[in-house]
Structure formats: C-alpha cells, structure tokens
Amino acid sequence: MLKVEQQQPVEFSSALKEKFDEIISRYPKGKHKSALLPMLHEVQAELGWLSPDAMDKVAAYLDIQNIEVYEVASFYSMYFLKPQGKYVLEVCRTGPCCLVGAEKLMNHIEQNLGVKEGEVTPDGLFSWRGVECLAACGYGPVLQIGPEYTFYENLNEQKVDELIQDLRKK
Amino acid sequence: MARKLLLEHINVPGINTFDVYRQKGGYRAVEKALKTLTPDEVVEEVKKSGLRGRGGAGFPTGMKWSFLAKPEGVARYLVCNADESEPGTFKDRYLMTHIPHALIEGMIVSSFALGANTSYIYVRGEMMPQIRILEKAIAEAKHAGFLGKNILGTGYDLELYVQPGGGAYICGEETALLESLEGKRGNPRIKPPFPAIAGLYGCPTVVNNVESIAATVPIINDGGDEYAKIGIGRSTGTKLISASGNLVRPGVYEIDLGLPVEEFIYSDEYCGGIANGKRLKATVAGGSSVPILPANLTLKLANGEPRLMSYESLSEGGFATGSMMGSGGFIAFDEDQCIVRNTWNFARFYHHESCGQCSPCREGTGWMEKVLHRIEYGHGKMSDIDLLVDVSKKIEGNTICPLGDAAAWPVASAIRHFRDEFEWHVKEPIKCLDTNYGLANYAEPIAKAEVTTGN
Numbered sequence: 001m002l003k004v005e006q007q008q009p010v011e012f013s014s015a016l017k018e019k020f021d022e023i024i025s026r027y028p029k030g031k032h033k034s035a036l037l038p039m040l041h042e043v044q045a046e047l048g049w050l051s052p053d054a055m056d057k058v059a060a061y062l063d064i065q066n067i068e069v070y071e072v073a074s075f076y077s078m079y080f081l082k083p084q085g086k087y088v089l090e091v092c093r094t095g096p097c098c099l100v101g102a103e104k105l106m107n108h109i110e111q112n113l114g115v116k117e118g119e120v121t122p123d124g125l126f127s128w129r130g131v132e133c134l135a136a137c138g139y140g141p142v143l144q145i146g147p148e149y150t151f152y153e154n155l156n157e158q159k160v161d162e163l164i165q166d167l168r169k170k
Numbered sequence: 171m172a173r174k175l176l177l178e179h180i181n182v183p184g185i186n187t188f189d190v191y192r193q194k195g196g197y198r199a200v201e202k203a204l205k206t207l208t209p210d211e212v213v214e215e216v217k218k219s220g221l222r223g224r225g226g227a228g229f230p231t232g233m234k235w236s237f238l239a240k241p242e243g244v245a246r247y248l249v250c251n252a253d254e255s256e257p258g259t260f261k262d263r264y265l266m267t268h269i270p271h272a273l274i275e276g277m278i279v280s281s282f283a284l285g286a287n288t289s290y291i292y293v294r295g296e297m298m299p300q301i302r303i304l305e306k307a308i309a310e311a312k313h314a315g316f317l318g319k320n321i322l323g324t325g326y327d328l329e330l331y332v333q334p335g336g337g338a339y340i341c342g343e344e345t346a347l348l349e350s351l352e353g354k355r356g357n358p359r360i361k362p363p364f365p366a367i368a369g370l371y372g373c374p375t376v377v378n379n380v381e382s383i384a385a386t387v388p389i390i391n392d393g394g395d396e397y398a399k400i401g402i403g404r405s406t407g408t409k410l411i412s413a414s415g416n417l418v419r420p421g422v423y424e425i426d427l428g429l430p431v432e433e434f435i436y437s438d439e440y441c442g443g444i445a446n447g448k449r450l451k452a453t454v455a456g457g458s459s460v461p462i463l464p465a466n467l468t469l470k471l472a473n474g475e476p477r478l479m480s481y482e483s484l485s486e487g488g489f490a491t492g493s494m495m496g497s498g499g500f501i502a503f504d505e506d507q508c509i510v511r512n513t514w515n516f517a518r519f520y521h522h523e524s525c526g527q528c529s530p531c532r533e534g535t536g537w538m539e540k541v542l543h544r545i546e547y548g549h550g551k552m553s554d555i556d557l558l559v560d561v562s563k564k565i566e567g568n569t570i571c572p573l574g575d576a577a578a579w580p581v582a583s584a585i586r587h588f589r590d591e592f593e594w595h596v597k598e599p600i601k602c603l604d605t606n607y608g609l610a611n612y613a614e615p616i617a618k619a620e621v622t623t624g625n
C-alpha cells in the first residue's frame with residue numbers, strides 16, 4: 001500500500017523539464033502517458049525517491065490523474081516510495097546467484113552495514129535490499145547501485161567490503 | 171567449432187561503435203533489404219530460415235510476422251522485448267552490452283519488413299547502462315543515415331526509441347509489456363485480440379525478443395535457406411545459451427542447435443564441466459520456468475539416446491521425462507545443491523512477480539512459497555508434498571497469462587523427480603537444516619574427471 005511519508009514541496013528544475021519534453025516527443029500525439037515510467041526514473045534520479053508531491057507534479061505535467069501515477073509507482077519494484085540511503089545496494093537473490101553464494105553475501109552486507117534489509121544507515125549513506133534476477137546469472141553474485149545502476153559482478157565478501165569503503169570515502 | 175552468426179566479432183575491440191561494426195560488415199543487411207528487397211520478400215526470407223522466437227515460446231518468427239494486420243491508414247509497430255528477467259537468462263543483456271548495433275540493425279530490417287515507422291526497444295529499467303549504450307548506438311546509426319527520414323535515399327522512414335521498464339518480471343510477457351509501454355501497470359491483457367491485431371495503442375504490433383531480431387541480420391545477409399541449413403530438424407540456426415550455476419565456465423555461448431547436452435556441459439569449448447570437481451545433480455535447461463531434470467535425464471532421453479540442445483530434444487518425453495528449450499537459460503546444479511531450497515527460491519520469485527490479476531496465480535504462488543518454506547526449514551508434513559502438487563495443478567492452465575504455468579512447473583517437476591529429497595526434509599527436520607541430501611539420480615560418472623579451474 002502507498003504510505004504517505006513526509007510532504008516536502010518539489011520544484012522540477014528546467015533541465016528536468018527539458019528532459020520531460022524530450023521523452024514526451026518519443027510517442028505519437030495523445031499517447032504522452034507512455035512517458036510516465038521514464039519520467040519517474042528521471043525524478044527519482046534527481047530526488048532519490050518519489051514523494052507524493054513529486055508524483056502529483058508529474059501527473060500535472062502529463063495532465064493525468066494523480067492515481068494513475070501512484071498505481072504505476074507502487075507496481076514497479078524500482079521506484080522508491082520512501083527515502084533511501086544515498087547508495088542503495090541491490091543484491092540479486094534469485095536461484096542461480098544463490099547457487100554461487102548470494103545469500104551468504106547478503107548476510108555479510110547486513111553485518112557490514114549494521115542495518116536490516118530496507119533500512120537506512122544512521123549516516124544516511126547506505127541501504128540495501130535483495131532484488132530478483134538481474135540477467136547476469138553467469139557472473140554471480142552481482143549487485144547494482146542506482147541511479148545509473150552501476151553493476152558489480154563475481155562478488156565476494158572482500159570485494160563488497162572494498163566497494164562499501166570506496167563509497168564511504170566519496 | 172560452431173559457426174558464429176551473432177557473436178562472431180564479439181572480441182573485436184571497439185565493436186560496440188558504429189565505425190568498427192560497419193567495417194566488420196555491419197549494416198549490409200539494411201542496405202540489402204531496403205535497396206533490393208520488398209518488405210514481403212524480407213518476411214519470406216525469415217520464413218524460409220525457420221527462425222523460432224528466442225524469447226521463450228519458440229513460435230516461428232516469419233509466421234508471426236505474416237499474421238500482422240495491415241489496415242489502411244493505421245500505424246503498425248515493432249516492439250523489441252529486452253525485458254530479460256527470466257532467472258537464468260542473460261544473453262540479451264550480453265548482446266546489447268557488447269554488440270548493440272546488431273540489435274539496431276535487426277530493428278531496422280525487421281521494422282522495414284513489417285512496415286513500421288516508429289519502433290521501440292523496451293529494456294528492463296535495471297539495465298540503465300545498456301539503455302545508455304543503445305541510445306548512443308541509435309544516435310550513431312542516425313548520424314550515418316541508417317535511421318530517421320528517407321533512410322539511404324530509399325524513402326523509408328524509421329524512428330527508433332528505447333523505453334525503460336520499471337522493474338517487473340511480468341513485463342516480459344508481451345501484453346504486459348505493451349501496457350507498461352503505454353505508461354500503465356504491467357497487467358497482462360486477455361487474449362484475443364492478439365497484438366498482431368490490436369497491440370500498442372490499439373494498433374497492429376509485433377513483439378519480438380532481442381535475439382530473434384538480431385538473428386534477422388545474418389538471415390538477410392546470407393539468405394533464409396542458408397540459415398536453415400544450420401541446426402537440426404525444426405530447430406534451425408544458432409542459439410545463444412546463458413549458462414549459469416556450478417559450471418567451470420559459466421557465460422553466454424552461441425551454439426548450433428542440435429549440440430549434445432553432454433558436450434555443452436563438459437567440453438572445454440563450452441562450459442568445461444562442473445566446477446570444483448563435483449558431479450552434476452540436476453539442470454534447468456531453459457530458464458527458471460521450465461521443468462527441472464535430474465542429471466541422468468539431462469544427458470540422455472528416457473530411451474538412452476543422447477539429449478540434444480534443440481527445441482524438440484529438450485522437450486522429448488513431455489513433462490514426465492523432458493523439459494523445454496525456453497529462453498535458453500541453462501542452470502546447472504552440483505551435488506551439494508538442495509533442490510527443496512532452490513524450488514522455494516523460485517516459488518518466492520514467482521509469488522513476488524505475480525501481477526495479482528488472477529486468483530489462482532496470486533494466491534497459489536503465495537501458498538506454494540509458504541509451504542516450501544516450511545518444508546525447507548524443517549516444519550513440513552508429508553501431506554505438504556501432495557498439497558504442493560495439488561496447488562500447482564490448480565494454477566496450471568487457469569490463468570490469464572503463462573506466468574501461472576511458469577510458477578507451477580518448477581514445483582511440480584521438482585517433486586516429480588526429487589520426491590525422496592522432499593520426504594527426507596520432512597523426516598529429518600533437524601538434520602535438513604545444516605546437512606544436504608546430496609545426489610539423487612546422478613549420471614554415470616563422466617570420463618573427464620579432472621577439472622580445470624577456469625579463470
């Protein structure tokens with residue numbers, strides 16, 4: 001269910017609006033609702049998550065009902081309906097990756113970060129979660145980090161520790 | 171050494187750029203199709219090639235194209251299915267990452283054949299790096315005059331766009347994909363009408379997998395008859411196989427259809443055998459949705475003949491002793507893997523990914539996940555095993571889209587072939603928590619025992 005988190009007014013930058021218009025131009029006249037998923041990705045890349053106000057403004061931009069945006073945002077797994085850590089480590093937890101150690105890796109990440117799946121570290125830097133097959137099963141375990149979905153393959157505990165350390169220093 | 175049609179130049183430095191791809195003979199198929207063939211002649215070549223859809227169902231591509239309705243004055247669309255989320259499948263991502271122009275070239279040829287002037291490549295949203303790669307490739311092709319208005323002076327116009335998904339396995343199902351592309355939740359549509367009649371925006375639409383579309387390039391270059399010479403029987407051409415699990419060399423391989431499964435697993439040209447010197451316990455031959463087979467039935471048919479990597483041979487024996495080609499996601503399990511745990515993992519996946527429209531799928535997948543979880547964690551009852559079979563039967567065939575079947579088959583087949591392992595979990599509720607049942611029906615030990623450690 002869509003849980004309404006804190007409301008903060010959102011203002012889309014003109015660069016973002018330009019991007020919106022370019023996206024809308026990809027579809028035939030009158031079919032601009034097709035722009036919804038790509039637009040939500042752009043908004044999330046800029047704001048880190050989809051606040052209700054951000055979603056309402058997207059609805060207004062596309063001239064569709066707010067509910068049409070909520071139902072899409074709540075259906076797809078990539079959209080965050082509450083604030084996340086700056087870096088969200090998304091580890092594949094599906095069968096083939098588990099054959100090569102994904103579950104152990106997730107336990108290790110939980111220990112390293114000291115937070116449970118879906119929670120944010122106190123410094124606001126990290127959260128993590130298991131996600132489903134990322135189409136890289138031959139190179140598992142794998143994880144990705146948004147908003148550009150940078151990809152890390154053939155992971156082990158040491159490599160993950162190094163990755164987390166590098167991100168901390170950034 | 172098998173012929174490589176799709177991956178021939180995979181190791182050429184810079185093959186991801188237009189210039190290098192072109193130097194290696196790229197975009198010849200576009201020139202040939204647009205300048206020397208009519209759209210119907212392109213469709214005819216694809217029909218002759220015998221190409222079958224590489225997305226999972228294996229439906230003949232040329233035939234699918236010939237079903238496309240062509241009402242006067244109505245736009246037609248080609249939509250490429252690059253949602254690749256079937257567990258065990260990673261060939262499309264590989265192709266798009268390394269040879270993006272193979273897909274772009276195939277999209278131009280295929281769009282021309284279908285009379286589409288706007289086409290979309292629907293890529294799962296998580297593949298943001300691949301989306302960027304494709305966008306760059308499209309810009310390069312457009313700059314070189316292979317996309318846009320009046321391509322190569324032939325009067326044919328085509329705009330090509332990349333559409334990101336939002337993270338949902340169900341959007342690989344073609345009507346859910348179209349809903350998603352229209353900016354909605356990915357709920358599969360009730361068919362008929364089929365997309366060929368009413369697809370994207372209600373217009374006639376063809377949805378094809380990345381690999382199917384890329385395969386039209388060698389088909390047009392060499393002719394459909396040449397393509398049809400590769401392979402075996404009705405399994406023509408080459409196929410990308412994604413090999414994962416406990417293998418010495420997992421990865422993407424292009425094989426001639428008809429290759430013996432045993433050669434694929436154990437030869438050094440392909441997977442190089444089972445990793446860490448272990449023995450093979452089971453395989454899932456075509457992505458998580460297809461039935462699991464114990465090692466002996468993976469390598470040999472029930473009558474003892476070798477099993478081949480082809481649509482027919484992999485499904486030989488029906489569900490009793492066979493599996494399916496599916497998307498070519500080949501998952502190998504070694505002797506240390508627990509079939510109950512893997513079945514639970516897959517059931518969890520399908521429960522998570524059910525769109526929730528049909529109650530047998532929505533409720534049944536959740537129920538199977540719960541029961542499997544309790545067997546795996548030592549709280550199961552003997553009757554749970556038959557309960558699982560019963561639930562799987564009640565899902566199968568009773569849903570709007572095939573995700574229901576895809577969820578039911580792995581559970582039903584695991585119990586069919588590994589019932590003793592499920593029973594052992596019930597009988598040994600403590601032991602099963604940290605011990606492994608081990609091998610159930612393994613193959614005769616394979617001659618090649620020593621295993622190279624890959625790299």
Ligand SMILES: Cc1cc2nc3c(=O)[nH]c(=O)nc-3n(C[C@H](O)[C@H](O)[C@H](O)COP(=O)(O)O)c2cc1C
Pocket residue numbers: 222223224225226227228229231234251252253254255256339340341342343344345377378379380382383571572573576
């Ligand atoms: C639940 C489900 C998931 C699917 N996922 C994919 C997918 O990720 N990629 C794909 O090409 N086809 C997928 N398919 C098959 C498509 O519905 C469709 O048959 C295919 O894209 C047609 O292309 P082809 O004829 O070139 O194989 C899926 C089907 C179902 C039922």
Ligand code: SF4
Pocket residue numbers: 340357358523524525526527528529531532569570571572573574
């Ligand atoms: S079978 Fe499952 S995924 Fe498919 S439409 Fe029904 S509920 Fe949705």
Ligand code: FES
Pocket residue numbers: 092093094095096097098132133134135136137138140142257258259
């Ligand atoms: S199972 Fe992890 S990427 Fe496919």
